[in-house]
Amino acid sequence: MLDAIKSFLSPLRQPNDKKKSTLAPILPAITPPTLHFPLHTERQQPLYPTVKPKQQVSQGEIIANTLKNDAPLHAPINGTILDIAFKFDNQTKNILLKTDTQTQNTHTLPIISTSQAIKNIQKENIESIHAQLEQSGVVGMGGAAFSTIEKIKISYKKNVHTVVINLCECEPIIICDQALTEYHTKDIIVGILLLIQCVQAKKAIIVIENNKPLAIQKLQESITDAYPITLFIVKSIYPSGHEKQLVEYLSGEKLREKTLPYDYGYAVFNVSTCYALQRAYYFNEPLTKRILTISDGNTxxxxxxxxxxxxxxxxxxxxxxxxxxxxxxxxxxxxxxxxxxxxxxxxxxxxxxxxxxxxxxxxxxxNSTTHLPCIRCGECVDACPVDLLPQQLYWFAKAQQHEKLQNYRLFDCIECGNCAFVCPSKIPLVQYYRIQKKQISEKALENYQIQQAKERFEKRNIRLEKEKEKHKKMLQEKRIQAQQKLAEKQNLLKEKEGQANLQKSPSQAVAIARAKARARKQKNQSQLS
Structure with missing residues (x-):
C-alpha cells in the first residue's frame, strides 16, 4: 500500500472542509406512502414497464426494463402498482407504487460472510459474476449512471490493467461517499476486489482527497499487503474527481480526444458503485436505495x-x-x-x-437567468481545468454552430462550473454547453436513425428484388418441369399405341379402320342435318 499526497493543477480553491461532516450516523431510509418512477433511465433511455396497474410486486422485482444494454428498474419495497400514467410534467410516464410496510423484507442475509468472500474472491468464475450482475440494476453512482455491468464487460474486453476507485468527492457540501466509506469500509473493499476479478485487472487504486481523515484511517486499517489495492491521497482541489483527470494524473499520459480511460488500461468506478456491486453479488440485492447528502447550507x-x-x-x-x-x-x-x-x-x-x-x-x-454581456476578460480560460476556450464555446453555442463547437472540443467539457463561477458577467456558461451537447447528441441520434432507416429500406428493396427473381425463377423451373412431364406422357402414350398396333392382326386393324371411318361419317352427317 502506498500513500502519497499529490496535487492536481487547478486555478480555483473551493471551501471544502469535510473533516467534521460525518460525525452523525447515516440515517435509515424512510418509506413514503407512494414511490414514483419515471419511465426513462438516468441517461434518458426509455424504460418499458413489466408490470400493470393493480399488480402486486415484491421487493427486488423488476418493474421496468430497457431494450438496450442499460440497467433495469426494481421495486425497492413490496407494494401495489397504483398507475402507469403521465404525471407532473405531462411529458414522461411514471410508475406509481403504493408501498406496503407490513410485509416488506426487513433484512437480507448474505450468501457467505465477508471474510469468506475475500478468501474465495479469486476463485469466482468471471462468467458467473457477469451473469449474476446482469439484472442487478447497478449503474455508475457518481453521476454518469452508465450500466456498470456493461462497463465491466468493456473493461474486460479491453484488457484493463488498473481499476481506479474514485473517492475524491471534490464538490463542497457533498459527503455521501465519505460517509459510506467510514461506515461500510470492509464491504467496499470486498466490492473493489470483486471488480478486480470481474475485469481481470492487476490492481486497484483508491484516489481520495486529504480532507477525509476518518475515511483514510478506516481504509488504511482495512487494506492489507495481501490485497492488490493502493491508497492514493491527493490534495483537496476542485475539480479533482473527473475520471479523465484522474487517469491523466495516475498514468502521466494526456488522453487524446474521443478516447476513454479503457483505451489506456484504466477503468474508473465510484466507491458507491463498489458497495452496490458487493450487495448485488453477495446479498442478491439489486440497486434500490442509495445514500444522499441533504443540506440547507448549514447542516x-x-x-x-x-x-x-x-x-x-x-x-x-x-x-x-x-x-x-x-x-x-x-x-x-x-x-x-x-x-x-x-x-x-x-x-x-x-x-x-x-x-x-x-x-x-x-x-x-x-444557472443564472440574467447576465451581462461578455467582456472578453479571459478569466474563464484561466479557470478551465481541461484547457478549453469557454469564451469561444459560448459564442459558438449562442450561434448554434455545432461543427465549430465540436472542433473546439465541446464534449471534453466536464461541466465543473469553474468558468461560470469566475465569470464577472454572470453568464451561465455551463447551461449553454449542456443545451448544445444535448442538441448535438439528439441530431447525431436522428442522423443515425435516418441512416439506419435508409439502410433498412435499401436492404428491404434488395431482399424483395431477390425474392422476386427467386419466385420468377421458381415459376420458370416449374413451367419447364410441367412441359417436360407432359412431353414424357405424350411420348409414353405414343409408345403404348405403337406397341398395341404391332400386336394387332391385319384383319383387326382393317376392322378398326372401318369402324373409325363409319364414326367420322356419322359425325359429319349429323352435323349437316
Missing part, C-alpha cells in the same frame, strides 16, 4: 433513500423549508448541480445530493 445530513422517494418527502422529514422565490433547489453539488424548478422529482440512482440554498447567499452562476 449536512446523510440519509439512505429508496429509489423513487419524492424529494418533497425528504425535505419535509428534515424540516427544510423551500420557497422558490428565495431558495435554489439543487440536485447535485453547488458547483456542478442542476436547479430543479419544482418538487415533483424523485430520488434517482445517480442523485448524490439535495440542496436548498438561499439565492441571496448562493448564486449559481451556471
Amino acid at each position: 449536512h445530513i446523510n440519509q439512505w433513500a429508496l429509489i423513487g422517494t419524492p424529494i418533497k418527502t425528504l425535505l419535509h422529514k428534515h424540516a427544510i423549508d423551500y420557497n422558490p422565490n428565495i431558495h435554489h433547489l439543487i440536485m447535485g453539488g453547488p458547483m456542478n448541480g442542476q436547479i430543479l424548478t419544482t418538487l415533483h422529482h424523485c430520488v434517482s440512482k445517480n442523485m448524490n445530493c439535495l440542496l436548498v440554498l438561499p439565492k441571496a447567499k448562493h448564486t449559481l452562476k451556471q
Whole structure:
C-alpha cells in the first residue's frame, strides 16, 4: 500500500472542509406512502414497464426494463402498482407504487460472510459474476449512471490493467461517499476486489482527497499487503474527481480526444458503485436505495433513500423549508448541480445530493437567468481545468454552430462550473454547453436513425428484388418441369399405341379402320342435318 499526497493543477480553491461532516450516523431510509418512477433511465433511455396497474410486486422485482444494454428498474419495497400514467410534467410516464410496510423484507442475509468472500474472491468464475450482475440494476453512482455491468464487460474486453476507485468527492457540501466509506469500509473493499476479478485487472487504486481523515484511517486499517489495492491521497482541489483527470494524473499520459480511460488500461468506478456491486453479488440485492447528502447550507445530513422517494418527502422529514422565490433547489453539488424548478422529482440512482440554498447567499452562476454581456476578460480560460476556450464555446453555442463547437472540443467539457463561477458577467456558461451537447447528441441520434432507416429500406428493396427473381425463377423451373412431364406422357402414350398396333392382326386393324371411318361419317352427317 502506498500513500502519497499529490496535487492536481487547478486555478480555483473551493471551501471544502469535510473533516467534521460525518460525525452523525447515516440515517435509515424512510418509506413514503407512494414511490414514483419515471419511465426513462438516468441517461434518458426509455424504460418499458413489466408490470400493470393493480399488480402486486415484491421487493427486488423488476418493474421496468430497457431494450438496450442499460440497467433495469426494481421495486425497492413490496407494494401495489397504483398507475402507469403521465404525471407532473405531462411529458414522461411514471410508475406509481403504493408501498406496503407490513410485509416488506426487513433484512437480507448474505450468501457467505465477508471474510469468506475475500478468501474465495479469486476463485469466482468471471462468467458467473457477469451473469449474476446482469439484472442487478447497478449503474455508475457518481453521476454518469452508465450500466456498470456493461462497463465491466468493456473493461474486460479491453484488457484493463488498473481499476481506479474514485473517492475524491471534490464538490463542497457533498459527503455521501465519505460517509459510506467510514461506515461500510470492509464491504467496499470486498466490492473493489470483486471488480478486480470481474475485469481481470492487476490492481486497484483508491484516489481520495486529504480532507477525509476518518475515511483514510478506516481504509488504511482495512487494506492489507495481501490485497492488490493502493491508497492514493491527493490534495483537496476542485475539480479533482473527473475520471479523465484522474487517469491523466495516475498514468502521466494526456488522453487524446474521443478516447476513454479503457483505451489506456484504466477503468474508473465510484466507491458507491463498489458497495452496490458487493450487495448485488453477495446479498442478491439489486440497486434500490442509495445514500444522499441533504443540506440547507448549514447542516449536512446523510440519509439512505429508496429509489423513487419524492424529494418533497425528504425535505419535509428534515424540516427544510423551500420557497422558490428565495431558495435554489439543487440536485447535485453547488458547483456542478442542476436547479430543479419544482418538487415533483424523485430520488434517482445517480442523485448524490439535495440542496436548498438561499439565492441571496448562493448564486449559481451556471444557472443564472440574467447576465451581462461578455467582456472578453479571459478569466474563464484561466479557470478551465481541461484547457478549453469557454469564451469561444459560448459564442459558438449562442450561434448554434455545432461543427465549430465540436472542433473546439465541446464534449471534453466536464461541466465543473469553474468558468461560470469566475465569470464577472454572470453568464451561465455551463447551461449553454449542456443545451448544445444535448442538441448535438439528439441530431447525431436522428442522423443515425435516418441512416439506419435508409439502410433498412435499401436492404428491404434488395431482399424483395431477390425474392422476386427467386419466385420468377421458381415459376420458370416449374413451367419447364410441367412441359417436360407432359412431353414424357405424350411420348409414353405414343409408345403404348405403337406397341398395341404391332400386336394387332391385319384383319383387326382393317376392322378398326372401318369402324373409325363409319364414326367420322356419322359425325359429319349429323352435323349437316
